[in-house]
Amino acid sequence: xxxxxxxxxxxxxxxxxxxxxxxxYETRDTTYYLFWYKQxxxxxxxxxxxxxxxxxxxxxxxxxSWNFQKSTSxxxxxxxxxxxxxxxxxxxxxxxxxxxxxFGAGTRLFVKA
Amino acid sequence: xxxxxxxxxxxxxxxxxQVTLRCSPKSGHDxxxxxxxxxxxxxxxxxxxxxxxxxxxxxxPDRFSGHQFPNYSSELNVNALxxxxxxxxxxASSLETSGSGYNYEQYFGPGTRLTVT
Numbered sequence: 166x167x168x169x170x171x172x173x174x175x176x177x178x179x180x181x182x183x184x185x186x187x188x189x190y191e192t193r194d195t196t197y198y199l200f201w202y203k204q205x206x207x208x209x210x211x212x213x214x215x216x217x218x219x220x221x222x223x224x225x226x227x228x229x230s231w232n233f234q235k236s237t238s239x240x241x242x243x244x245x246x247x248x249x250x251x252x253x254x255x256x257x258x259x260x261x262x263x264x265x266x267x268f269g270a271g272t273r274l275f276v277k278a
Numbered sequence: 279x280x281x282x283x284x285x286x287x288x289x290x291x292x293x294x295x296q297v298t299l300r301c302s303p304k305s306g307h308d309x310x311x312x313x314x315x316x317x318x319x320x321x322x323x324x325x326x327x328x329x330x331x332x333x334x335x336x337x338x339p340d341r342f343s344g345h346q347f348p349n350y351s352s353e354l355n356v357n358a359l360x361x362x363x364x365x366x367x368x369x370a371s372s373l374e375t376s377g378s379g380y381n382y383e384q385y386f387g388p389g390t391r392l393t394v395t
Contacts, residue, residue, distance in 0.1 A: 169320075202386075208366055210321070210386035256320050264311065264334040266384065268320030 167192045169259050171269035178247050179277050186242045186272045188257030194218075199233065199240045200258040200266070210256070216240065247276045280305050282371050282387035290393045291359050297392060299354040303371030304385045310352040311384065312344060313368040321368055327352050328374055356392075364394045 168191040178184045190199065201213040214224065216233050224231045228245045244251055257269045283302045291297050303310050309328045313321035323336035327346035346352045350371075356363055370384035 171320075207388060208368075208391075209388045210368065210370075212383055212385070215383065258320075264309075264326040264328075265323045265336060266311075267323070268313075270318075270320050 167194075167259055167261055167267050169257050169267055169269035171255075171257055171272050173272045174270070175273045175275065177275040177277065180249060181246050183243060183245050184247050184274065184276075186244075186255050186257075186274070188240045188242065188269060190238050190240065190257070190259045192259060192261050194261040197259060197261040200260070201231065201240075201242050202256045202258060202268075204254040204256060204271070206253070213242075213255075244274075247274075249276050249278050252276045282369055282385050284367075284369050284387040284390050286390060287388070288391045288393075290395060292395055293359055293361060295359050296355065296357045297359060299356075299367050299369075299390045299392070300351065301354070301369030301371075301387060302351045303369075307371035307373050307385070308350050309372045309374050310346060310350065311370045311372070312352070312354045313370065314338070314363075315366040315368055315389070317365070324354070359394045361394050364392060366391050 170189045197218045199216045202210045203213055204210050214231055221233050230243045232241045252275055254271045254273045256271045258266050260266045282304050285300045311326040312324040314324055315321040324338050324342055325332050325335040330346045341357045343355045366389040368389045369387045372384045
């Protein structure tokens with residue numbers, strides 16, 4: 166069975182703090198893709214990153230970075246120097262082939278000024 | 279470049295009624311997926327349409343049906359509405375990548391918020 170777990174329901178930080186959002190996934194497939202999406206209050210899901218199972222290199226994009234570790238089935242997302250505009254719900258998702266993407270329950274991030 | 283559009287934005291229906299939601303994919307995309315997002319939860323896959331056919335379905339009853347038109351736009355129909363169908367319905371479009379089966383980059387629309395009373 167495939168599953169994505171985001172254990173943190175809500176996180177609250179003060180602006181400029183670093184914050185890490187955790188994601189643990191389950192799959193028996195050896196080939197799969199992992200994603201992170203941001204959902205601001207407007208509701209539209211915004212694609213942030215895609216990572217395939219054969220590429221464990223960490224990635225950095227501006228203030229965002231991702232740590233993919235197959236040994237622990239984790240794909241964590243870190244925001245450095247958080248800003249108020251980062252306040253949103255963040256979803257981790259898994260696609261193991263086929264056409265279905267499985268989403269975690271999401272982590273709501275509050276960044277206070 | 280137009281993104282994914284959905285209509286209507288909000289909808290209020292009564293139990294037992296039927297509803298049709300519409301989605302226009304991002305320009306150049308040929309695949310449309312529908313998701314249901316209940317309050318406080320992640321999106322749940324309903325089904326995906328490609329070449330006017332449903333090619334995979336999530337764990338949703340037959341009350342949920344869809345259609346894809348030759349211009350790649352899509353409709354989601356829900357019959358015999360239940361209170362539990364109240365949710366944000368998201369449409370996502372992507373470009374089929376040589377039958378690989380992976381939704382590489384799904385672009386999501388703003389969603390239709392359905393309230394069933």
